[in-house]
Amino acid sequence: MSRKKFDIRRVPGVGIICAVISVIFWSTAGLCIKLSTDVHALEVLTISAIIQTVIYFLVMVYQKVNYLGECTERIPLFLRCTLGTVSMACLYTSYRLIPLSDATTIRFTAPVFVAAFAYLLLREPFGRMEILCACITITGCVLVGRPTFLWGSGTGLTTDTILGLALALSAAITIAISMTVMRKLQKTPAPVVIFWFSLETVCLGLVSLWVLDEYKWPSTGNVWLIIAMTGLCGASDQLFITLALKLENAGPVAVVRALSVVISFIFSVTILNEKILVTSFIGGALIFASIIVMGVYKWRTDYKSDEKAPVGDECCPENNNKTYTIGGLSVVQVLPSVQSYSIYPSYMARAVDLSAPHIFSYLDVQHVKAPEARQPV
Structure with a gap:
């Protein structure tokens, strides 16, 4: 075991x-x-x-x-x-x-x-x-x-x-x-x-x-x-x-x-x-x-913003956001133009850019992969 x-x-x-x-x-x-x-x-x-x-x-x-x-x-x-x-x-x-x-x-x-x-x-x-x-x-x-x-x-x-x-x-x-x-x-x-x-x-x-x-x-x-x-x-x-x-x-x-x-x-x-x-x-x-x-x-x-943030299928394709699977959870790629609003922003990047893979290791996320394309019904 x-x-x-x-x-x-x-x-x-x-x-x-x-x-x-x-x-x-x-x-x-x-x-x-x-x-x-x-x-x-x-x-x-x-x-x-x-x-x-x-x-x-x-x-x-x-x-x-x-x-x-x-x-x-x-x-x-x-x-x-x-x-x-x-x-x-x-x-x-x-x-x-x-x-x-x-x-x-x-x-x-x-x-x-x-x-x-x-x-x-x-x-x-x-x-x-x-x-x-x-x-x-x-x-x-x-x-x-x-x-x-x-x-x-x-x-x-x-x-x-x-x-x-x-x-x-x-x-x-x-x-x-x-x-x-x-x-x-x-x-x-x-x-x-x-x-x-x-x-x-x-x-x-x-x-x-x-x-x-x-x-x-x-x-x-x-x-x-x-x-x-x-x-x-x-x-x-x-x-x-x-x-x-x-x-x-x-x-x-x-x-x-x-x-x-x-x-x-x-x-x-x-x-x-x-x-x-x-x-x-x-x-x-x-x-x-x-x-x-x-x-x-x-x-x-922060709590209210997290509640309002779109995830998974709530993502709007017209906004050019992409949905990814991180640690088994579907999340939305936030565009790099979004700025962090933390009091101590020097240690946490809220704007996630998948072109920088080390951000995910820094956030203790080990597996990042794009979701598989849906098959038409």
């Missing part, structure tokens, strides 16, 4: 579990950066990126994918890697200037910026719910930042604090633009994207350290251990968020990712002993609520 092959998708809530693990690794990486004060933040980023580059190079070799990505998507790939590198550099530097909780909170305003940029650049819908979440997010950022034109000169804002807040906001904006650009990467596998993102981070990090003359060889084994943990946590975060979005819709994953804000506050108070202002708690709560609302809204949107 042959054993049935284990299918991870049969495990209840496995996508949510992967998202929770991703959140833990992401938050732990931020904590490691705060603890590694002996070396420059960009040096931590560079060494961590070297670890990720090696890991995902091995993944590409194992999966036997095209290392350069699709030839028609190399410009979006370059933009995504550059913007992602700038975002990570801004975020890592902000960790050293402001509390971990404040930097993480502002960084996770990115989903709202994604919706705004998708409306401006891709003409995607930006309705009342997106406007409401944007207003809540802006209010939360104001409470965290406490600008002097609202609180007066007695806020205690130093130059480092202002710079840290600006860098965290820049990280959110650049990663939002990067996510928007990622919607053009419908055929490039996720390991290729992460590999080139990590490699570009290494190159730009080395150049930046040389220009700033801030390179310092880690002096103790503890520093090396923390830096190595940062890289491993970053690579693990990328792995589990990719798995989460393969196994679950983007909406619930975004809701779970909002837990990063809560965990960062816990780390700030219990481990780092950072002083957290009441306004930061309120602002963090507002941004957390905004992410939850946006995630649930996208979740419902």
